[in-house]
Amino acid sequence: MFQRLIKNDLKENKVSMLVIGLFLLLTLTLSFAATRLTVSLTSSIERFVETAKSPHLLQMHSGNVDRKRMQNFVQQHPEIASWQLTDFVNVEGSAIRINEKNSLQDSSQDNGFSSQNQNFDFLLDQNNQPAQPRTGQVFIPLYYYNSGKIKIGDQIRVGKLQLTVQGFIRDAQMNAGLVSSKRFLISQTDLQILKTEAFASNENLIAFRVHKLSQISTIEQAYKNAELESNGPPMITYPTIKMINGFNDALVILVMGLLVMAIIGITFLYMRFALLTKIQEDLQQIAVMKVMGLPQSFINRVYLTKYYFCLALATIAGWELSFLLSSPFKKQMALSMGQSPTPFYSYLLEMLVALLLCLLVFWLTARPLSSFKKMTPGQALRLASSNSLTETRSTPKMGLPTIPFLDRPYFALKTILSHKKLYLTILFIVSLISLLILLPASLYSTVMDKNFIQYLGAGQADVLVDISQTEDIDTKAAQLLKELRADKDIAEINQYQSQNFSYQDQQGQTQQLRVTLGNHAGFPVKYSQGRYPKNEHEIALSKLKAEELKLKVGDSLTLTVDGQARKLKVVGIYSDLTYGGKTAKAVFVTKQAQTLNSLTTIRLKDTSNKAQKINEWKKRYSNYKLTDVEDFFHQTFDDTLAMLRLIQTSVFWTGLGIVFILMTLFVYMIFTKDQADLALYRMLGFGSERLRSHYLLAVCFILMLALAIADLLLLSLGQEVCSLLLSSFGISKLQLIINKSLTFLWTPLALLLSGLTAAHISLRALNKLEIGRYLKEHSS
Structure with a gap:
């Protein structure tokens, strides 16, 4: 049985x-x-x-390194297991010729050449073994291999060097598109030849490995306090290396x-x-x-x-x-x-x-x-x-509304009220599905929006000119600003200098803070709290730095400026992804601090000739780094954007399929429960199409209400979820940019079409309704 x-x-x-x-x-x-x-x-x-035996700490520095002083530092800190000093030869993208046809001129990456390391920080080949290029061979960064710009077997010419692409390398520090530097691997012999080229500039990679990972922060701070060579980007730590390598996959x-x-x-x-x-x-x-x-x-x-x-x-x-x-x-x-x-x-x-x-x-x-x-x-x-x-x-009353054309909405509402719990349940489900469809789409639209750059610690500019890792930065920056201000194609220009200042943390230890000085009213970043500093007694902190110092707007921070303690009021907290996300902004003037870099931000009157202007400036200022902000953004975040796009498309079609299946079963369930009542309606002369329209109208109402709820959740809960996901990277108070056509037109139309089609299919059973059977049961 x-x-x-x-x-x-x-x-x-x-x-x-x-x-x-x-x-x-x-x-x-x-x-x-x-x-x-x-x-x-x-x-x-x-x-x-x-x-790869990745370094636990990595500092980039352009210029000479005092090896004896560095060796003394290592001897004074037994926490250090090993250290090394290696070359990173910077080469302009235009100097890297591919098959004598193309170059890397349009690449936003800082390209450099290195030889294989002996102790740690190995560059790995396809078999995850340290790659060993011979003379005349080159291993390209995985970034260019994935993009298809350079293929295995291609010929690369860099000055006197003619190199054959032997394969690609996996670089634990520079694999990800989020990292703006990329390493090409060549033999030591070829590297020495390249260093003699006029267009090449040598940069040092100072790397350390410690005995215990818990000692990383101790050595990092000791290095800063010793004021050792560090005119490049802030020191990169082991946790940061691991985070960058897993960013895109973690997002998926x-x-x-x-x-x-x-x-x-x-x-x-x-x-x-x-x-x-x-x-x-x-x-x-x-x-x-x-x-x-x-x-x-x-x-x-x-x-x-x-x-x-x-x-x-x-x-x-x-x-x-x-x-x-x-x-x-x-x-x-x-x-x-x-x-x-x-x-x-x-x-x-x-x-x-x-x-x-x-x-x-x-x-x-x-x-x-x-x-x-x-x-x-x-x-x-x-x-x-x-x-x-x-x-x-009980059986619903058969009364009709006094206004005849309102009978369909009337019966649709009566249907909903007769099954409140079921309709509330389906309302909740469809609202959740709609939110799942809209959230990735809105996040993609937000990241694609031109204002998103302000969440990354940079103002909304067209071109950036960076002067760093050179001598007499202030003089060169002043001359650059003077010349560019005379350019009639520039609508707005501003310049900032970054310098390190010391302060005492809560444990009484001396720490270093990277502060960007200049007029922050122009090209502002996004402030989650407060505003930009306006006078010399104010300072704004990045989100991650404010959290580290446990400071909020209205608190004070004392910095050592020109040998004197200066108390500054925190007036703003902003989002920042640059330099580890731990920076500050101020407007005071200093005479003794060494300038780490100068950044000039430019907004053009007409962006249609932006490429022409950048090429013109690159020829004139060949020693400076010029960046097309839009190109830099796309080249840096292309992998992330592609992944978001894939997620958006997958969730959209999956959501539509789920709504279709759900509504098919749901409407059939409601129909099954209402068969006796439907038989009475049929006896009173209501046709199948008329009764079907009541249910379709009820379904339409529920779907539209679910979409409205999803929109409200998107603007409240969805925004909080996105902010929470990105907060660990230094982005706070993210303002979602809604794709209006997708949110208010295409997604509602698609969901309505899916839900109503499913309901219509389920309601075909109305034509097969056995009126006599249900009337007999009702009369008994």
Whole structure:
């Protein structure tokens, strides 16, 4: 008997079980994939930096390095396990010729050439072994290999050097597009030849490894306090190296995790809908089983066995499919960081995830049937005759609104009120799905917006001119500013100088703070709190620096300026990604501090001739770094933007599919519950099309309300989620830029079309409604 009931149930509900199976499959596949990718990413990064023996601290410096002084510093700090000083020969992109046809002139990257290191900081080949180029060979950065600009076998000419591309290298420090410097690897012989070229400038990479990772911050601060060579960017630390290598993959896993949590909720609600629908249809059969004296455990097995069987199949298939889903991401990880075996504990975590999901399914599916446990056979029969799980439900009154053309909205509203809990549930689900569709789209639009650069610590300029790693920066910067102010094509220009100033932290230790001096009213950055400094007694701090110092707007910070203590009031906190995200802005004047770099920001009157102006300035100021801000942004964030675009597209189509399936089952469930009432309406002369329009209007109302709720959640909760995700990188109070056409036109149209099409398909059953049967039941 049990097997016959199960077989009949499966035959009658093939579509419903298929849909539930697909949802469980999707949930488990994504859960397994997200778990595996998280473990793979962390283990790949660890294995990569260990294989490359990445430095724990790295300082770039242009100019001579006092080796004896550096050696004394190392001897004074036993925490240091080893150190090295290596060459990084900077070469302008225009000097790197590819196959005598192209060059890297348009690249925003700082390109340099190095030879293989002997102790640590190895540049790895395709086999994750230290690459060993011969004379006349070059290994290119992975960044250019991925972009397709340079291919294996290409010929590269740099001055006197003619080099053949032997392969690509994995560089733990400079792999990511987020890092603006890239290393080419050549032999030591070729490097010495390149250093003699007039267009080449040598930069030193000063690297340290410590015995314990907990000692990194100690050595970093000791290096700053010793005022050793450091005219390049701020010192890069081991945690920063690991974070940069995993940024894009972590973003994908994070979004996948959010998607998993949402789909888990949707899947469980969907299963509840399906189970309630089946129970609603089989009330008479359940009542008969109660009259026959069959135990509750038997009834539970009849209705739940198919779900457990479906769950078992979905778990097995989902585990297999998760390998297909995670494979492209793991291939990208392998390309970036080398092959890394999946740790055994990854499979244990996946088993734990599967177990938790199974327990949730067991608990969820058992609840709807629990109401029959204490029910007597007589109560079950009365419940079956009412054709409702709730005996108190009464047939809706047949009154009509006084205004004839309002009858359709009237009956649509009555339908919603008759099933408030179910409509509220579907409203919640569709709102969540809509939010999941709109959030990645809005984040993509925000990052693509021209104002986003202000969250990165830079003003909204067209061109940046950076003078650094040279002597007499102040004089050169003043001359540059004088010449550019005479250029009639420039609409606005400003100049800033960055210098280090010391202060005492809460433990009484002397620390260094990088402060940008200048007029911050022009080309402002985004301030999450307060404003920019206006006088010499004010200072603004970056978000990460303010958190480190535990300061807020209105607090004070004392800096040592020209040998004197100067108390400054914190008037603003801003977002910044530059120089580790720990910077400050002020307007005071100093005479003794050494200028680390000078940055000139330019806004052009006509951006159509921007490329021409940049080329003109590059010829005139060949020793300075000129950057097209728009090109720099796209080249730096292209990988991230591509990933966001992929996520946006995937979530959009997945969301539409889920809405279609959900609405198909939901409307069919409502129709099943209302069959007796619909028979009465048909008897009174209401046609099938008329009744169908009532349900379609109700569905349309719910979908539109869900979209409105999703928009509100996007502007409140969505904005907070995005800010939370980006806060660890120094971006705070992110203002989402809404893609109006997508948010208010295309997404609503797509969701309405998906939901209404599903509802229309489910309501075809109206044409097959057995009026006589339900009228007979109603009259009895």
